[in-house]
Amino acid sequence: MSVSLAAPETALEAKPPAHRRKRRGVFLRGAVLPALIVAVWQWLSSAGLISEQLFSSPWLILKQYAALARSGELPHHLRISLIRASLGFLLGGGTGLLLGLFVGMYRRFEEVVNPTVQMLRTVPLLAITPLFIMWFGFGELSKVLLISLGAFFPLYVNTFLGVRNVDAKLFDVARVLEFSRYRQMTRLVLPAALPNILLGIRLSLSIAWLCLVVAELLGADSGVGYMIQDARAFMATDVVFVGITIFALVGKLSDSLVQFLERRLLRWQDSYKG
Amino acid sequence: MQPAVEIKGVSKTFRSGHADTHVLDRVDLTVREGDFTTLIGPSGCGKSTLLKIVAGLDSDYEGEVLLEGEAVRGPSQEKGVIFQEHRLFPWLTAEQNIAADLSLRNADVRRRTDELIALVKLGGFEKAYPRQLSGGMSQRVAIARALLRQPKALLLDEPFGALDAFTRAHLQEALLDIWQTRKTSMLLVTHDIDEAVFLSTRVVVMDTKPGRIKASVPIDLPYPRSRSSRSFTELRTAVLGHLEQRQEQEAYSI
Ligand SMILES: Nc1ncnc2c1ncn2[C@@H]1O[C@H](COP(=O)(O)OP(=O)(O)OP(=O)(O)O)[C@@H](O)[C@H]1O
Ligand SMILES: [Mg+2]
Numbered sequence: 001m002s003v004s005l006a007a008p009e010t011a012l013e014a015k016p017p018a019h020r021r022k023r024r025g026v027f028l029r030g031a032v033l034p035a036l037i038v039a040v041w042q043w044l045s046s047a048g049l050i051s052e053q054l055f056s057s058p059w060l061i062l063k064q065y066a067a068l069a070r071s072g073e074l075p076h077h078l079r080i081s082l083i084r085a086s087l088g089f090l091l092g093g094g095t096g097l098l099l100g101l102f103v104g105m106y107r108r109f110e111e112v113v114n115p116t117v118q119m120l121r122t123v124p125l126l127a128i129t130p131l132f133i134m135w136f137g138f139g140e141l142s143k144v145l146l147i148s149l150g151a152f153f154p155l156y157v158n159t160f161l162g163v164r165n166v167d168a169k170l171f172d173v174a175r176v177l178e179f180s181r182y183r184q185m186t187r188l189v190l191p192a193a194l195p196n197i198l199l200g201i202r203l204s205l206s207i208a209w210l211c212l213v214v215a216e217l218l219g220a221d222s223g224v225g226y227m228i229q230d231a232r233a234f235m236a237t238d239v240v241f242v243g244i245t246i247f248a249l250v251g252k253l254s255d256s257l258v259q260f261l262e263r264r265l266l267r268w269q270d271s272y273k274g
Numbered sequence: 275m276q277p278a279v280e281i282k283g284v285s286k287t288f289r290s291g292h293a294d295t296h297v298l299d300r301v302d303l304t305v306r307e308g309d310f311t312t313l314i315g316p317s318g319c320g321k322s323t324l325l326k327i328v329a330g331l332d333s334d335y336e337g338e339v340l341l342e343g344e345a346v347r348g349p350s351q352e353k354g355v356i357f358q359e360h361r362l363f364p365w366l367t368a369e370q371n372i373a374a375d376l377s378l379r380n381a382d383v384r385r386r387t388d389e390l391i392a393l394v395k396l397g398g399f400e401k402a403y404p405r406q407l408s409g410g411m412s413q414r415v416a417i418a419r420a421l422l423r424q425p426k427a428l429l430l431d432e433p434f435g436a437l438d439a440f441t442r443a444h445l446q447e448a449l450l451d452i453w454q455t456r457k458t459s460m461l462l463v464t465h466d467i468d469e470a471v472f473l474s475t476r477v478v479v480m481d482t483k484p485g486r487i488k489a490s491v492p493i494d495l496p497y498p499r500s501r502s503s504r505s506f507t508e509l510r511t512a513v514l515g516h517l518e519q520r521q522e523q524e525a526y527s528i
Contacts, residue, residue, distance in 0.1 A: 172331055173361050174375075176349040177423065183375040191365040268365040268403045 056237040061245070064238040073227070078246060081212060081223040084140070088147025089208040093201065095148070096155030100200075103156075104163025105189065114160075121153050125211065129218065143215040150211035151204040158200030162193025195266055202258045209251050276343050278427045278459035279305040279328060284337035286323055297323050299484035300337070305427065310453055310460040312470040314513065315480030315488075321463040324485070325431050328461065329355045342426055354420030354458075356430040360412035362404040362419075368411075369400040372418045383422075390418040393452060410441035414448065421452065427459040435465065442466075446473060450497065467517070471510050472499055479516040489516040 038058050044050045045057035068074035103110045136142035174188050216225020224243050231239030286298040297320040305311045313321050326332040328339055330349040339346040362371045369387055376383045394414040434442040464470055470477045481488040491513050
């Protein structure tokens with residue numbers, strides 16, 4: 001009965017073309033509205049119905065993109081923003097992941113740590129910002145710390161949740177098979193919590209990005225946020241738009257990256273409908 | 275020879291608030307080396323509870339459990355456990371599940387895994403994830419996973435209960451095959467009298483409330499057994515008789 005059937009992985013990996021076509025269809029349907037908005041916007045400003053000074057236009061923004069890229073200004077600011085966001089995300093997200101794992105694994109640890117973390121979680125980030133600036137000044141440290149604080153909570157909460165959702169019956173199996181602590185972590189707890197962890201990463205990334213904007217708008221001499229702030233002072237609306245769209249683009253890109261990871265890593269899941 | 279499993283005067287009471295349930299009452303049972311012992315009894319009589327105790331997954335009981343003469347302290351690979359549900363790790367492929375905490379890059383593990391895949395007839399499905407396997411195939415992976423650890427005894431709790439009749443018959447044959455080639459001592463829990471008589475060298479009938487051993491029926495039929503032979507039917511009737519005794523008594527007492 002078993003040998004005559006084709007190996008199932010071949011069926012799994014070669015996605016049917018119908019599936020691909022469907023996804024392209026979904027993408028196109030999602031692109032209709034943005035394209036329409038851009039077209040109307042361009043038409044309105046070309047026809048002189050709205051002020052180019054205030055609202056700019058898609059074409060002007062594109063030209064500004066090219067100019068800023070050529071002068072090296074855009075790559076410079078983008079690089080600095082990316083470094084800040086990554087550092088903050090790694091610091092905060094990494095701590096959240098580790099702490100979430102420990103709190104999930106050991107009830108004692110949870111009893112000591114979790115109430116405090118949950119309390120801190122309710123404090124609005126923007127309310128803490130002035131404190132951070134007083135303590136750490138306007139330099140890089142306060143920015144990175146603000147971002148990491150934001151990135152910490154989603155990963156912490158979701159990792160904790162993921163560990164608690166591990167099937168207790170599988171823990172019994174791990175005991176019978178005498179898994180070492182390390183193996184119990186790598187073959188049981190981490191994979192079982194992975195769907196939640198990945199969700200946590202996605203949320204953490206978007207919050208890190210958000211905090212970056214806040215930090216850079218509040219006070220900085222470089223970064224995409226500073227570029228926006230600076231352009232606002234000179235009423236350079238197109239540069240402001242360049243900054244905004246860059247934020248949106250990079251945000252979307254990082255989110256897609258995690259989604260791609262999800263597709264790769266969660267192939268085993270029953271419920272996954274990628 | 276040293277018996278594979280010895281259960282001596284095991285009693286178990288679940289305590290929950292005020293209502294205590296006395297589940298096992300001084301159970302004595304010996305599985306001799308290489309024996310295939312089957313435990314049968316009404317639902318709720320404590321079969322799973324007893325098996326968990328033997329597996330070392332439950333240490334809150336009175337009495338003694340020995341594995342090849344040594345007291346059982348906690349779960350270990352020496353006592354392979356097959357649960358009613360396959361309990362495979364969904365994120366590991368069939369062969370990774372069999373290796374579990376061991377690395378398939380180790381040549382020895384690789385070789386033994388391949389041998390077991392052949393033994394449980396899963397060739398072609400090594401790289402499949404549990405969700406792509408049928409219930410019967412999953413259960414065979416679970417059996418292979420236990421066998422890779424070369425257990426002194428295999429404890430099976432209604433391993434085929436959730437399967438359809440065809441798959442069940444197929445897996446019964448497979449289990450017999452494994453038992454005969456590997457000579458692993460077996461302790462099987464089942465609801466199915468037919469399965470018990472078909473597989474085992476001895477059928478132990480349990481009574482309920484509290485659970486205790488009521489009867490032990492040696493099955494002296496040669497393998498392979500034919501379910502339609504007269505001696506088979508007679509033994510089945512004998513086991514059924516022991517099981518029904520209790521129900522008659524209950525009927526009279528009403
Ligand atoms: N964790 C528990 N807490 C309290 N009572 C329990 C617990 N586990 C089992 N019991 C009780 O112990 C008794 C025996 O349960 P057990 O699961 O061993 O029965 P079983 O013989 O395996 O039944 P089945 O054939 O239906 O699987 C039942 O009456 C059950 O209610
Ligand atoms: Mg049971």
